[in-house]
């Protein structure tokens with residue numbers, strides 16, 4: 313769980329080390345921190361802060377690296393379905409769609425986004441523990457490529473939907489291999505106690521049941537044991553179990569042609585953690601290669617997490633008692649991961665001169681009225697005065713998608729960098745938009761005389 317506890321206070325890598333570990337980031341003596349070929353200060357000067365900035369080329373490079381590792385391990389035919397939940401911005405989906413990725417969606421809304429971004433329905437997988445009848449109907453009528461079914465009850469629902477639509481639906485069963493992903497408890501999904509998937513002991517009977525229902529075409533299995541997994545060991549255990557289950561089901565006469573390995577590959581929020589792609593692909597090949605399976609994956613965080621930063625400006629630096637606080641204009645409503653999971657994110661000053669200054673420990677917080685609105689405690693940072701711009705790193709996954717407008721804070725703007733060009737992909741929300749869908753009942757504003 314290293315990425316959730318972070319390095320010991322005071323022992324964090326400094327800005328230079330954090331930047332050096334990320335090939336898409338560089339520090340230019342004049343222009344400051346650059347993402348790909350664009351100065352982040354230029355984007356903030358134009359759009360204000362807080363603002364999300366994503367690197368399109370970084371995402372493409374990461375997808376290519378994943379494909380290369382799979383190919384090297386002899387798994388070149390593996391289909392990659394990007395997990396839309398990690399970052400559902402249409403521009404991000406368009407980058408991935410153009411690079412040939414399919415999509416893994418968890419709701420009718422994500423399905424609509426993926427389709428709107430140009431991802432063909434046949435390249436979309438629908439997984440999720442609670443798919444509504446309405447969303448399943450939408451998915452089936454659009455010709456979804458595969459449904460990852462999580463229960464006997466859902467099989468019955470999907471069968472009814474398929475029959476009503478006059479379609480034959482390809483499905484795999486998402487099974488729960490009961491493997492500890494050794495990640496944060498709130499994002500562990502493959503333990504028997506978790507809500508996800510079909511209990512291991514019931515897989516064979518549920519598979520047989522799936523085959524007995526009209527409109528359904530069971531073609532294999534899916535698993536997903538958790539997110540931000542930073543060692544290959546949980547994958548090793550889970551893939552071995554999955555291979556065993558494939559053999560058992562085949563021995564019982566079932567056709568198992570597809571296996572969806574899920575997502576979960578962790579990234580290096582701090583230096584020296586995260587899974588090597590070669591190691592991951594090697595473990596996959598060891599257990600699942602050579603079984604005649606069409607392999608699939610649903611990575612989210614690994615593809616887009618490092619490709620995004622959240623730029624924020626210092627509102628005020630205050631000293632109270634013996635503590636130093638830097639209050640940013642970004643907050644937990646923008647990036648909730650530190651508040652929700654105690655997640656550690658690198659934070660680096662954008663200006664080279666600021667980054668080079670002498671360091672001292674500070675608490676970096678947001679202005680929201682919650683103590684949990686803290687990005688970092690006792691973080692070694694150079695002096696950050698009012699208006700200093702910082703970049704919160706690795707904010708491309710589970711960042712903007714989890715934002716809220718708590719404390720009536722409008723949604724931040726977003727920009728996409730692509731090499732040395734950039735453009736706005738979401739303007740900052742206007743304050744008036746916060747209540748634009750709200751109505752005050754007329755009787756509340758009528759005078760006492762009018763109401764009698």
Ligand SMILES: Cc1ncc(COP(=O)(O)O)c(C=O)c1O
Nearest residue numbers: 395536539575576610611612613
């Ligand atoms: C079913 C499923 N697939 C894919 C993902 C994406 O996971 P990650 O972003 O860790 O790759 C998730 C999220 O945990 C998930 O629940």
Ligand SMILES: N[C@@H](CCCC[NH3+])C(=O)O
Nearest residue numbers: 397499539540649709710
């Ligand atoms: N939101 C989580 C990841 C959830 C993965 C989806 N099941 C995070 O920020 O780490």
